[in-house]
Amino acid sequence: MKCPTCQTTLLIADKKGVEIDYCPDCRGIWLDRGELEKILERSADHYSNRSNYESDVKKYHYSDNDHYKSHPHKKKKSFLDDIFDF
Numbered sequence: 634m635k636c637p638t639c640q641t642t643l644l645i646a647d648k649k650g651v652e653i654d655y656c657p658d659c660r661g662i663w664l665d666r667g668e669l670e671k672i673l674e675r676s677a678d679h680y681s682n683r684s685n686y687e688s689d690v691k692k693y694h695y696s697d698n699d700h701y702k703s704h705p706h707k708k709k710k711s712f713l714d715d716i717f718d719f
């Protein structure tokens with residue numbers, strides 16, 4: 634499958650059991666029908682567990698700037714950022 638934007642051949646990433654086609658050139662992400670629903674479902678499952686939610690809030694939303702500076706590769710802010718982090 635080619636990127637509709639720049640015609641580069643898309644690469645496939647497996648994120649938590651969901652296949653995501655993405656373009657290494659323009660960073661576009663192309664989901665087959667149903668894939669986005671699966672991701673959102675998993676996200677909802679994840680956050681329906683209150684302790685997950687609270688630990689993510691602590692991990693991602695606590696404004697500890699020094700922590701982010703010392704861990705530049707751990708800037709993920711949400712479950713979806715995690716999914717779309719290539």
Ligand SMILES: [Zn+2]
Binds near residue numbers: 657
């Ligand atoms: Zn592209």
